[in-house]
Amino acid sequence: MPVSSKGGVGPRIAYYRSVMRPKMTQQELSDAACVALGTIRKIERGERGVSDATLEAIADALGVDPIRLRTDRGPAHTRVHDALPAISAAIATYDLPDDGPVRPIHELRTAAAESARWRLGAQYTRIARRLPDLLTDLARAYHAAPADERAEPAQLLVRAYRSADAVAYKFGAHDLSARLIELMRWAVPEAGDPLLTSSVAYVRTETFFASRAYRAGLRALEQAVDATPSPTDAPKIAARGALHMRAAVIAGRARDTSAAAMHLDEARGLADQVPEDVYCGTAFGPESVRIHEVSVAVSLGDEHVGRALDVAGEWKPPRELPAERRSGFYIELARAQLWAGLADDSFESLKVARHIAPQHTREHPWVREDAATLRRLKRADSETLTNFAEWCAAT
Missing domain, CATH: 1.10.260.40 (lambda repressor-like DNA-binding domains)
Known part of the structure; x- marks a missing residue:
């Protein structure tokens, strides 16, 4: 209309x-x-x-x-929030999907790849609008396939669940996110791909972040590292390296300085062996490790924050990296700058994050917290800062 x-x-x-x-x-x-x-x-x-x-x-x-x-x-409530019940309904019958036509596997492959691109580009509205139907179609395809032909439908299910999880997690629906992760873990054995198993272990860390169970999350990741195939080629190197990156961040949240440093060193060593690339939707390489170095420094806080500023002073993430990851870098940097008393620089970093990936930035809880803090610190009215705070619903 x-x-x-x-x-x-x-x-x-x-x-x-x-x-x-x-x-x-x-x-x-x-x-x-x-x-x-x-x-x-x-x-x-x-x-x-x-x-x-x-x-x-x-x-x-x-x-x-x-x-x-x-x-x-x-209102802060958006169309993405409105779509979350549809995603929940689509996965409620993952094992008993409604009868309906089964789309050709090449169409499902294309749709799953498209949803992954939207996730990397932080296009959450598009994911929320299209994923419920795709999840239902994939469930039908999986259950309709003979037992010896289920590997690819299972792989596509895992990737589609991950795209749906990005929306659920970023928009604060942590229970739905946890359910989607459990479905990834359910489907991945049928996929027959150990590297996809590593990717699911990477994503599972969200449940530990959400519950602040950082030490348990670190243990889970270290077990996942031990279970990854020997890093004998680029995909296997990337799989192990991504897990080390993630482990470094959650070790930082646990304030385990030595574990964070060890995992970051392991990630650097592996990143030196491969070009920057995307593995199962997770970017890994030298540039991604730099971004995680900033994240680790912010997670550890205190005297480590200066390291985040040093990295940012020497380097900026290139445009070739996924938008979600680049915006995350500037969100983390903004927090480090705020803690260092660099309020103007912090606000500039938030604006850069917004330009790169508006939906990711708007829904990030740190952005709301830091925008509200900046608004209080500035004291004098700033129309631009006020507009930004209202945009991200900072209170």
Whole structure:
């Protein structure tokens, strides 16, 4: 149904485009939303209405929920939150899916790969909108396949569950996230891929982060490292290296300095043997290890924070890395800068994170906490900071 521009939709689109850092041009918005430049111009001037589909495409490109463009003030509740029950319903019958057509495996393979790209690009609205149907279709395909042909449907299920989990975890639905991780663990033995098993062990750490059971999480990761295949080729090196990166971070959260340093050293040594690449949706290589070095320093806190600033002073994550990981770097850096008394630098880092991956940044709890702290510290009214705090629902 078309949405009228007379009520201010166009000016709100122009506003959100202008507060991007760096500012997004109309041409850039046109390219990102796949909407004609002339159409963007007319919408912003209020000369034409905008359909629901076009509004969603523009909102995705701007990294805001469409409701933000329809009303002056929108609730923190978003369309992604609205979609979570559908994901939950789709996995409730993972072992007894409803009868229906079974899509060809090549179509399911393409859809699962697309969802993984959306996850790496932090496009959570798209995942939430498409994953419920995909999860149901994959469950049908898995159960319809003969026992000796279930490996690929199981692999695709694991990857789709992981994309759904990214949405659940990032949007605070930790119980749903834990359920999705358990389903990954259920499906992965059928996949017959030990490297995918390592990837699931990496993701499982979210449950330990969410419950603050850091030492238990460290033990689980160390067991997973021991179970990985010998690092004799690039994929196996990446699998083990990713687990060491993750173990270093959770060791930092546990304030186990020696374990964090040991796992970070192991990750560095493995990263030196491979180029930066994406393994089962997890980036690993020298650049990813640098990002995790910042994360470890922030996790350890206190005198270690300076190391995060040193890394950032010498290096910035390249554009080739997944958006979710790059934005995470700047979110972690912003916290380190805030703790170091560099409030202006911290805010700049948050704005960079927002530009890279708006949805990831907006939903990150540290962003809300740090934006609220910055707003209090600045004392004098800052329209830009106030707008940012309202955007991420900081209190």
